[in-house]
Amino acid sequence: MAAYVPLPTSATGSPTPPNQPQSSQAPSSFRTSRLFAALHARTPAAMHPLIDQLERLLSRPRIARFVAFGAGALVLLALLGLAGVRFPSLAGYSGGWASGSAGDRARGKWGSSGGLHSWEDVKGNAGLAEPVLEVDTRTGYTMPPEVYPAALNPFKRANAAFVALVRNSEREAMRDSMRSVEARFNKKFGYPWVFLNDEPFDEAFKLGVRKMTRSEVIFAQIPKKYWGYPSWINQTHAAEERQKMVDEGVIYGGSESYRHMCRFNSGFFFEQEVLEKYKWYWRVEPGVEYFCDIDYDPFLFMEANNKVYGFTIVLYEYLRTVETLWDATREFARLHPEYIDPNNAIHFLVDDKNKGLQDGDWNLCHFWSNFEIGSLDFWRSKEYREYFKFLDEKGGFFYERWGDAPVHSFAAALFLPQEKIHNFYDISYRHNPYQTCPQNRKLFHDNGKCECYPENSFDTDGFV
Numbered sequence: 001m002a003a004y005v006p007l008p009t010s011a012t013g014s015p016t017p018p019n020q021p022q023s024s025q026a027p028s029s030f031r032t033s034r035l036f037a038a039l040h041a042r043t044p045a046a047m048h049p050l051i052d053q054l055e056r057l058l059s060r061p062r063i064a065r066f067v068a069f070g071a072g073a074l075v076l077l078a079l080l081g082l083a084g085v086r087f088p089s090l091a092g093y094s095g096g097w098a099s100g101s102a103g104d105r106a107r108g109k110w111g112s113s114g115g116l117h118s119w120e121d122v123k124g125n126a127g128l129a130e131p132v133l134e135v136d137t138r139t140g141y142t143m144p145p146e147v148y149p150a151a152l153n154p155f156k157r158a159n160a161a162f163v164a165l166v167r168n169s170e171r172e173a174m175r176d177s178m179r180s181v182e183a184r185f186n187k188k189f190g191y192p193w194v195f196l197n198d199e200p201f202d203e204a205f206k207l208g209v210r211k212m213t214r215s216e217v218i219f220a221q222i223p224k225k226y227w228g229y230p231s232w233i234n235q236t237h238a239a240e241e242r243q244k245m246v247d248e249g250v251i252y253g254g255s256e257s258y259r260h261m262c263r264f265n266s267g268f269f270f271e272q273e274v275l276e277k278y279k280w281y282w283r284v285e286p287g288v289e290y291f292c293d294i295d296y297d298p299f300l301f302m303e304a305n306n307k308v309y310g311f312t313i314v315l316y317e318y319l320r321t322v323e324t325l326w327d328a329t330r331e332f333a334r335l336h337p338e339y340i341d342p343n344n345a346i347h348f349l350v351d352d353k354n355k356g357l358q359d360g361d362w363n364l365c366h367f368w369s370n371f372e373i374g375s376l377d378f379w380r381s382k383e384y385r386e387y388f389k390f391l392d393e394k395g396g397f398f399y400e401r402w403g404d405a406p407v408h409s410f411a412a413a414l415f416l417p418q419e420k421i422h423n424f425y426d427i428s429y430r431h432n433p434y435q436t437c438p439q440n441r442k443l444f445h446d447n448g449k450c451e452c453y454p455e456n457s458f459d460t461d462g463f464v
């Protein structure tokens with residue numbers, strides 16, 4: 001049992017502790033023996049044999065060197081940490097903040113491609129900043145910072161807006177759409193909302209939709225010239241044709257306002273003064289729903305990939321409503337063959353691979369235009385304006401019930417090279433009665449990104 005030895009006040013002149021093996025390592029042994037003497041002094045007697053054992057071990061030169069090296073490495077790591085050098089976390093997420101792409105850094109610890117977002121990460125708080133606490137002068141509480149994702153999103157935004165043509169009576173359905181869009185996407189990006197209406201928006205509508213977003217909200221009434229019968233339309237004939245459709249049970253067959261709406265969406269929405277400053281739009285209708293988180297900016301995607309028109313759902317048109325639209329389009333193409341892109345998407349419209357626009361039958365396929373992400377400049381182009389004017393003069397918006405969906409689809413499929421049209425397969429979208437849901441479980445479902453069933457997707461269900 002080692003006897004009590006008082007702690008030396010300096011290295012020189014201090015007594016030699018007992019049990020100190022005399023070896024060539026005298027200086028370091030001497031330092032360790034002082035340490036062990038101190039340990040003896042501060043620990044209960046029951047622990048002393050253990051301490052002695054440790055001391056004997058450390059007195060062996062190889063073990064001493066090993067321990068010294070380990071301790072040195074630990075001190076170095078601690079110093080680097082203090083200097084602000086960050087190491088990738090060992091907690092299991094990939095793409096630490098100190099390395100990887102800009103996207104990896106922006107996604108931070110939540111954006112791991114491996115999908116390991118464990119609470120352990122949070123407990124570890126690796127790489128996270130100390131919150132700036134501020135006293136709320138109203139309540140007196142010290143508040144952690146508010147986290148509004150759009151304000152933290154460091155990336156540039158596109159010149160874009162949501163556009164919704166909507167009636168006052170659709171307020172609640174519009175609010176539902178906004179809730180979904182905001183939660184899945186816009187909370188992180190903060191794009192403005194533009195609401196259009198042929199009538200003045202009432203206060204309840206304005207208040208109701210403003211409550212659904214922190215983004216800018218703009219309301220505009222559509223001037224009368226965009227929502228009414230043009231001079232060349234024979235309204236008696238139009239009424240007779242509507243009546244026929246009513247008798248045949250055609251959906252919206254008797255509706256005048258539906259026809260004004262389709263004509264407006266075909267030819268005029270992109271001309272509205274409130275939209276002049278924007279380059280991109282995302283169309284949102286009341287009552288639609290999104291089921292997947294949209295974590296990237298689709299507008300920037302469109303820009304980066306040179307896209308012009310984006311869709312989610314393709315379906316067949318109701319032939320009775322568009323009986324002469326295909327022929328009118330062919331006639332326009334004969335007048336302006338220079339507007340038809342050589343690499344167009346004609347085989348989206350014509351099944352027979354040996355036939356083209358002039359000799360092929362339209363398969364009735366069209367992009368369902370209640371969802372669109374697109375370039376406003378495409379609709380503002382000379383080709384499209386002339387095409388719309390040509391169609392408008394035919395009168396089919398009123399004598400039949402031409403929809404903006406087939407009109408937009410023909411223009412996109414014929415005037416654009418097909419690679420400028422994009423299927424947003426990753427944007428899970430519902431407009432009654434159809435919806436899409438991405439199929440890849442690993443990318444979209446096993447990681448909490450989507451809330452839909454891949455088997456309940458229009459792509460796989462087919463059209464009935």
Ligand SMILES: Nc1nc2c(ncn2[C@@H]2O[C@H](COP(=O)(O)OP(=O)(O)O)[C@@H](O)[C@H]2O)c(=O)[nH]1
Pocket residue numbers: 164165166167168170196197198199257258261284285286370
């Ligand atoms: N302001 C206004 N919006 C309309 C009118 N009719 C339809 N809409 C809007 O136009 C879009 C398409 O109409 P909707 O009734 O959804 O047609 P569906 O999707 O073809 O069944 C929706 O955004 C409607 O809110 C109208 O008379 N006035």
Ligand SMILES: [Mg+2]
Pocket residue numbers: 285286370431
């Ligand atoms: Mg609709």
